[in-house]
Structure formats: C-alpha cells, structure tokens
Amino acid sequence: MKTYARFTLLVVAIVGTLAWLAASGINESKTYYKTISELKQLPGGEATKRVRVTGDVVPGSIKRDGERVHFQIAEKGHPQILNVVYTGKDPLPDTFRDNAQAMADGKLQADGSFQASSIAAKCPSKYEAAPGGKPAAQPLNGAKPPSMS
Amino acid sequence: METLGAFAILLAFCLAIYAFSASLVGSIRKRAFLIVSGERAVYAVWVLMTTAAGILVYSLMTSDFRLAYVAARSNRAMPMVYKFAAWWGGQEGSLLLWSWLLSTFSVMVLWTNRRKFRDMMPYVIAVLSFTQIFFCTLNAFIEPPFQVLAVGKGVQAVADGNGLNPLLQHPAMAIHPPMLYLGYVGFIVPFAFAFASLVTKQPGEAWIATTRRWSLITWAFQSTGILLGAGWAYAVLGWGGYWGWDPVENASLLPWITATAFLHSVMMQEKKGMMKVWNMVLISATFFLCIFGTFLTRSGVVSSVHAFAQSSLGSWFLGFLSIAVGVTTFMIIKRLDYLKSEAHLESVLSRESSFLFNNLILLASSFAVLWGTLFPVLTEAVMGEKITVGAPFFNKVNIPIGLFLLLLTGVGPLIAWRRSSWESLKRAFRWPTVFFALTIVGLVAAGVYHVYALISFGLCAFVTVTIVMEFFKGSRAIAIKNQMNLLRAMVELTHRNTRRYGGYLVHMGIVIMFIGFTGAAFNKDTTKEVKIGEHIQLGNYDLQVKQVVDGDNPNYSWQRAVIGASKNGTFLEDMTPERRVYVSSQQPTSQVSIRRRLHEDLYLNFASMSQTDPSAAIIQVYIFPLVSCIWVGFYVLLFGTLICLVPSKVKYSYARTEVVGVYAKQAQPTK
Numbered sequence: 001m002k003t004y005a006r007f008t009l010l011v012v013a014i015v016g017t018l019a020w021l022a023a024s025g026i027n028e029s030k031t032y033y034k035t036i037s038e039l040k041q042l043p044g045g046e047a048t049k050r051v052r053v054t055g056d057v058v059p060g061s062i063k064r065d066g067e068r069v070h071f072q073i074a075e076k077g078h079p080q081i082l083n084v085v086y087t088g089k090d091p092l093p094d095t096f097r098d099n100a101q102a103m104a105d106g107k108l109q110a111d112g113s114f115q116a117s118s119i120a121a122k123c124p125s126k127y128e129a130a131p132g133g134k135p136a137a138q139p140l141n142g143a144k145p146p147s148m149s
Numbered sequence: 150m151e152t153l154g155a156f157a158i159l160l161a162f163c164l165a166i167y168a169f170s171a172s173l174v175g176s177i178r179k180r181a182f183l184i185v186s187g188e189r190a191v192y193a194v195w196v197l198m199t200t201a202a203g204i205l206v207y208s209l210m211t212s213d214f215r216l217a218y219v220a221a222r223s224n225r226a227m228p229m230v231y232k233f234a235a236w237w238g239g240q241e242g243s244l245l246l247w248s249w250l251l252s253t254f255s256v257m258v259l260w261t262n263r264r265k266f267r268d269m270m271p272y273v274i275a276v277l278s279f280t281q282i283f284f285c286t287l288n289a290f291i292e293p294p295f296q297v298l299a300v301g302k303g304v305q306a307v308a309d310g311n312g313l314n315p316l317l318q319h320p321a322m323a324i325h326p327p328m329l330y331l332g333y334v335g336f337i338v339p340f341a342f343a344f345a346s347l348v349t350k351q352p353g354e355a356w357i358a359t360t361r362r363w364s365l366i367t368w369a370f371q372s373t374g375i376l377l378g379a380g381w382a383y384a385v386l387g388w389g390g391y392w393g394w395d396p397v398e399n400a401s402l403l404p405w406i407t408a409t410a411f412l413h414s415v416m417m418q419e420k421k422g423m424m425k426v427w428n429m430v431l432i433s434a435t436f437f438l439c440i441f442g443t444f445l446t447r448s449g450v451v452s453s454v455h456a457f458a459q460s461s462l463g464s465w466f467l468g469f470l471s472i473a474v475g476v477t478t479f480m481i482i483k484r485l486d487y488l489k490s491e492a493h494l495e496s497v498l499s500r501e502s503s504f505l506f507n508n509l510i511l512l513a514s515s516f517a518v519l520w521g522t523l524f525p526v527l528t529e530a531v532m533g534e535k536i537t538v539g540a541p542f543f544n545k546v547n548i549p550i551g552l553f554l555l556l557l558t559g560v561g562p563l564i565a566w567r568r569s570s571w572e573s574l575k576r577a578f579r580w581p582t583v584f585f586a587l588t589i590v591g592l593v594a595a596g597v598y599h600v601y602a603l604i605s606f607g608l609c610a611f612v613t614v615t616i617v618m619e620f621f622k623g624s625r626a627i628a629i630k631n632q633m634n635l636l637r638a639m640v641e642l643t644h645r646n647t648r649r650y651g652g653y654l655v656h657m658g659i660v661i662m663f664i665g666f667t668g669a670a671f672n673k674d675t676t677k678e679v680k681i682g683e684h685i686q687l688g689n690y691d692l693q694v695k696q697v698v699d700g701d702n703p704n705y706s707w708q709r710a711v712i713g714a715s716k717n718g719t720f721l722e723d724m725t726p727e728r729r730v731y732v733s734s735q736q737p738t739s740q741v742s743i744r745r746r747l748h749e750d751l752y753l754n755f756a757s758m759s760q761t762d763p764s765a766a767i768i769q770v771y772i773f774p775l776v777s778c779i780w781v782g783f784y785v786l787l788f789g790t791l792i793c794l795v796p797s798k799v800k801y802s803y804a805r806t807e808v809v810g811v812y813a814k815q816a817q818p819t820k
Binding site for chain 1: 315316386390494495496497502505506509510513517520524525534535536537538539540541542543544545546549550553674676677678736737738739754756757759761767769
C-alpha cells in the first residue's frame with residue numbers, strides 16, 4: 001500500500017501545482033465582456049479591470065499614427081461612440097476595417113478613451129452571414145470602392 | 150441536378166436509419182439476413198453520399214451560380230483548386246464533407262472486416278450508422294447544401310459569385326480542413342470497436358489491436374491538420390504567430406491531447422492488462438471531443454478570431470453528444486466487471502508509473518484547455534457575467550505541463566517495467582543528465598537567462614541523448630553479431646521493432662518541435678512608419694524600404710513594398726510584403742514576406758500606407774528565432790509515425806494475446 005500512498009502524494013502535488021498555476025493565470029488574464037454603454041457607466045473602482053468590448057468600426061475613423069492605431073467603435077442601436085487606441089504589438093487582422101465588428105481587449109483610461117492591447121475583428125462575409133441571412137442575396141460587400149489603406 | 154443531390158442525401162438518411170436498426174435488431178434477434186442487409190445499406194449510403202458530394206463539387210467547378218452555396222463561396226476568377234476547396238469553405242459543404250468522410254470510413258471498416266469479428270461488427274455498424282444518421286440529419290434538414298437562389302417561383306442565377314474568403318485562398322488552407330476532418334472522423338472507428346467490444350463482452354484487447362493502425366493514422370492526420378493550421382496562421386493571417394489559443398485551435402488540440410494519452414495508455418493494457426476502464430474512457434472522450442470540436446467550430450458558441458458561423462446547429466450537436474455520452478457511460482459502468490485490471494502498480498519508479506503520469510499530465514492539459522475555452526460560457530452560466538481568459542492563462546498552465554511531458558519522454562522509455570532500482574536509474578541516466586547540465590551551463594555562459602527556456606533546452610538535450618543511446622546500443626549489438634555497419638544495423642534494429650523505434654522517432658520530432666516553441670522566448674519585433682529610402686533596424690538586421698509598387702489581376706489588386714534586407718552590413722535579398730484587395734469580396738489581406746532560416750525567421754508585414762503621410766508605409770518587422778524547428782520536427786514526427794505503421798519483422802507476442810485468440814475462436818462458432 002505504501003506505493004499507492006506515495007503515488008497519491010505525487011498526484012496531489014502535481015494537480016495542486018497545476019491548479020495554483022491555473023488560478024493565477026485566470027486572475028492575470030481574465031477579461032470582462034462589456035458593451036460600450038456598460039463600459040461608460042462603470043464605477044470608478046472597477047475601471048481598472050481588463051475589459052473586452054465589441055462594436056462596429058465607425059467608417060473612416062481608423063487612423064494610424066506610427067505604432068498606434070486610433071479608431072472608433074459604435075454599438076448597434078446606440079448613439080454612443082468609444083474612442084479606442086490600439087497599442088498592441090501584433091499586426092491588426094485583415095478583417096479589421098470600416099464597418100467590421102471589432103472586439104477590443106484592454107482597459108478604460110481616465111480620459112474616457114479605451115486602450116486596447118489586442119484586437120479581433122469579424123468580417124461579415126467570412127464563413128457565414130448571420131443566421132437566416134441569405135449570403136448571396138446580400139450586396140457583395142462592394143458598397144465601398146476598394147481602398148488600400 | 151441539385152434535386153438529385155438533395156434526394157441522395159435524404160435517401161442516405163433513410164438508409165442510415167435502416168442500417169442502424171437492422172444491425173441492432175439482427176444482432177439481438179440473431180437474424181443473419183438483417184445483419185447482412187444492414188451492411189449493404191452502409192455501402193448504399195456511401196454511394197449516395199458520394200453522389201451528393203460529387204454533385205456539389207461539380208456545381209462548384211462549373212460555377213453553377215443558381216446554387217446559393219456556390220454563389221456565396223466561389224467566383225469565376227478563382228483558380229480551379231480553390232473552386233474545389235470551396236467544398237469545405239462554408240458551413241453546409243463542411244458538414245457534407247464530414248458526412249461523406251464518415252460514410253467512406255464506414256465502408257472501409259466494413260470491407261476490411263467483412264470476414265472478421267462477426268459478433269462485434271453489427272454493433273460497430275450501429276455506432277457508425279448512428280453518427281451517420283446525425284450528420285445526414287444536418288445535411289438534409291438543417292444545413293442543406295443544395296439550396297437554389299429563387300426570386301418568387303423562378304430560379305435565378307447571379308452573374309458572379311462572392312468568391313471564397315481570400316484568407317482561405319492559400320495552399321495550406323485548402324488542405325487543412327480535410328486533414329483535420331480526417332482526424333476528427335477517424336476516431337469514430339476505434340471508438341466504435343471499443344463500444345462494440347463492451348457490448349459483446351469481449352475479454353481481450355481485440356479492439357485495440359485491430360484499431361491500432363486506425364488510431365495511429367488518424368492521429369497523424371490530426372497532427373498534420375493542427376500543424377497546417379499553425380503554418381497557415383503564421384504565413385497568411387499575418388498576426389505574427391502560429392498559435393493563439395483561439396477556441397477553434399483549442400477545439401482541434403483537445404482530441405489530439407486525449408488521443409496522444411490513449412496511444413500511450415493502450416500499451417499498458419496490451420502488455421500488462423492494466424487501465425482497461427481508463428482506455429475505454431479515453432477513446433470515448435477522444436471521439437466526443439472530436440464531435441465537440443466540430444460543434445465549437447460550427448455553432449459559434451464561443452466567440453473567436455476565426456469568426457465562424459453562428460447558427461442553430463448547437464442544440465443538435467448537444468443533443469447528439471448527450472445521447473452518446475449517456476449511452477457510453479451506462480455501458481462502461483454496466484461492464485465494469487469485464488474491465489478489471491490484471492496487475493497492480495508495484496513502484497513509483499517504474500514504466501507503469503511513467504505512463505500514468507504521462508496520462509495524468511496530458512489529461513490535466515486537455516482539461517485546462519477545455520476549461521479556458523469554455524470559461525466565458527461557464528462564467529455566464531454561474532455568475533451571470535461573461536469573463537474570458539487569454540493566452541497568459543493557457544501558457545502559464547501548459548508550459549510547465551509541456552516541460553514535464555518532455556522529461557517523461559526521456560525517462561519513460563528507459564525505465565524498467567514493474568520496478569527500477571536507483572542503481573539502474575543512475576546507469577541509464579548518467580549521460581543524459583550530464584548533457585542536460587552541460588547545455589544549461591553553456592547557455593547561461595552565452596547569456597541566456599530565461600528560466601523556462603533553459604529548462605526546455607536542457608531537457609531537449611536530455612531526451613535527445615536518451616534516444617541516441619537507445620538507437621546506438623541496440624544497433625551496435627546487431628552490428629557486432631551480424632557484422633554489418635552501424636547504419637545498416639540501425640535500419641535492421643528499427644525494422645525488428647518498428648513500434649518502439651518509430652515511437653522514438655516521434656519523440657525526437659516532439660523534441661525538435663519543443664526547440665522551436667522555446668524560440669518564442671526570444672522573439673523581437675518593431676513597427677515603424679517609414680518613407681521610401683528610410684531604414685528600420687531590428688536585432689542584427691537593417692531594412693531599407695526601396696519602393697512601393699501596385700497592380701492588379703482579375704482576382705485581386707495588390708500593393709507591394711520592396712524592402713532590401715541586410716544583416717550585419719551584408720545585403721541578403723529584397724523582400725516583398727504585399728497587401729491585396731480581392732475584387733469580388735473587397736476583402737483586404739496581407740501577404741507577409743518571410744525569410745525562413747533554420748535558426749531564425751525574418752518576418753515582414755506591410756500593415757498599410759500611412760494616413761497622415763501618403764508617401765510613408767507602415768512596416769512591421771519580426772524576428773522569430775528557431776521557428777522553423779517546429780515544421781522540421783513535425784516532418785520527423787510524421788516520419789516516425791509512418792515507421793510505426795510498418796509491420797515489425799519480428800513478431801513480439803505476449804502470453805496474454807494468445808488467450809484472446811482462443812476466445813475469439815470460441816466466439817465465432819458460426820463461421
């Protein structure tokens with residue numbers, strides 16, 4: 001039985017270490033999903049949390065300034081607009097462009113703008129349209145003339 | 150045409166139901182004709198699914214834009230290869246591919262076992278057909294691929310289609326989904342045999358022996374699929390990485406991890422008769438995770454950068470999964486008596502124990518990945534607030550796990566079965582440990598202080614030495630005995646026990662891949678806005694933007710930066726990162742330019758032209774040390790897997806296997 005006791009001890013030690021690592025990993029990187037209007041109403045104390053905010057990129061708002069990228073996102077059906085500054089290292093996804101649905105991870109700054117460290121973007125034409133939508137019946141995403149910027 | 154296709158799917162659906170019920174009823178009531186007719190129905194399902202798939206492919210190739218699927222995924226300017234690849238470019242087609250692969254595998258299983266396992270086969274067919282019914286349901290009723298574009302009552306064709314998503318127009322992406330699907334679908338075969346052996350109370354390991362090749366090949370496909378995905382992300386997505394712990398990537402990794410655990414733990418059952426319940430659980434979990442992976446990618450439950458489909462498929466998958474999990478759990482519990490272990494663990498320092506830890510740690514990893522992937526769903530259900538975890542979580546848990554696994558890779562194969570003495574351990578691990586220490590000391594002297602990187606490189610040296618020693622010891626003995634040269638002896642050695650030495654090669658591949666992963670600790674990057682003629686410096690590299698040119702072709706228009714790269718003052722080459730806008734989808738994409746070398750990659754991305762200064766381009770420069778080792782390691786891994794598939798020259802038989810043979814004869818008196 002001594003073998004099994006030793007074995008159990010080892011297993012507990014390994015699982016314990018991993019659980020501890022997992023817990024600290026969660027604390028380090030947990031990110032709350034918020035809408036733009038929720039984000040603007042956050043109490044001061046909670047404003048330091050990492051937040052993931054989703055919205056449609058306001059057409060024409062994407063501005064590059066050296067390493068930083070400024071843009072605005074808006075929530076469907078709401079007038080509120082959020083100014084976002086992207087300071088992350090990774091190149092922006094190709095799907096990130098005017099009217100795309102963007103997902104920004106980062107923190108709210110004191111001046112009310114949002115500093116994002118990572119951006120993901122969903123392009124409406126990728127894979128599938130929203131449920132019920134007939135993909136081919138949509139305009140072929142050609143509403144805007146091609147632009148290389 | 151499309152009516153015929155839709156009809157074929159519908160008929161396949163009905164015949165799959167027939168195959169399922171005929172096999173079950175035939176087996177319970179012992180009606181041979183029912184069993185045979187069930188088997189024939191499986192062949193018929195394959196013919197029908199092939200017809201349906203053929204019609205879809207034909208419509209794509211001939212640009213039949215009356216079909217909604219074709220119009221949405223293809224256009225006239227696309228090269229033929231991608232018109233074909235558009236088969237799996239969208240939801241409906243992907244599911245049809247799944248279904249078709251499943252029916253193909255069913256037919257292959259049926260044909261190769263047409264004279265074997267007469268008692269088990271009806272249940273194997275039942276499992277395969279049940280899954281086929283599920284996927285045919287999706288093909289026929291939920292995501293039909295043959296919908297036509299109709300205005301009022303008239304069928305109408307559009308002039309040109311939307312085109313395949315440009316990101317998917319890449320050779321790696323054209324074969325990545327089928328590879329992954331082959332890996333997903335393939336695991337149903339070992340699972341079906343495992344389940345059938347549970348139902349028919351097979352005492353032995355017949356199901357493991359027959360499905361060993363399936364498991365290995367499927368595992369190889371899955372590895373290939375995952376690696377192609379990583380390679381595609383690296384070269385095409387242009388976010389400067391090969392792995393982002395994205396839900397879709399995780400979905401493909403999960404069954405791979407449990408399958409890896411399974412491939413190791415079956416050895417315990419084959420050689421020692423241990424861990425029988427565990428293996429049942431592992432193969433079931435692997436299959437369920439394959440279905441679960443398809444569910445994650447196809448239902449849009451967890452949001453992802455891959456931006457996959459949002460649809461009503463979710464509840465169907467969940468329904469199928471809960472039935473399957475329920476029935477399997479019930480069967481395992483009911484048959485616990487037949488799954489008793491034949492041996493006990495004798496020492497912590499034993500081969501058995503190293504297998505156990507290998508399994509424990511792999512399972513912990515898959516659990517952590519699953520947990521992290523589903524974290525938003527879980528927190529929303531429990532706390533009412535969606536919280537997500539990112540790459541730091543996955544890295545924090547999985548890097549130590551990976552290092553521990555690497556250690557086991559070196560230790561496991563050398564440690565004795567049952568128990569090892571400290572003396573024998575010292576003898577076996579003296580040199581590997583010396584090299585471990587030397588590597589670390591050497592790297593610290595060279596100025597590397599990254600702790601994980603040091604451990605990782607040290608362990609890589611450790612495992613490499615153990616593997617080289619194994620090959621050397623074995624082949625020297627053969628060389629002396631048969632008077633061959635060492636190289637010939639090594640081939641001979643491998644041929645005598647392909648499983649063992651192929652396994653070592655797979656391990657070697659993993660080691661090389663780990664060297665590549667560890668390189669990520671030394672990545673460098675910079676983003677600069679530069680005018681024509683200006684320079685960017687990063688590491689030893691100097692990059693001069695020479696010019697920006699543009700042009701177009703029928704499929705896309707492009708804009709290309711020509712950048713002269715030099716290292717330490719020596720000119721290397723002109724690199725040309727490019728931006729494209731595809732005509733039909735108006736989707737801009739980046740074509741990164743990569744200078745691949747074994748020790749490091751120079752990776753350039755042309756982000757955009759500057760808005761504030763139209764003559765300046767924004768260029769992102771990355772240096773990825775050792776990243777090529779990942780791809781090299783993968784080829785070694787694949788080669789090792791192929792070696793494992795070659796039959797051994799010397800048949801190693803164990804006393805236990807003979808018992809199985811005797812029983813198998815008794816169990817088939819009807820033959």
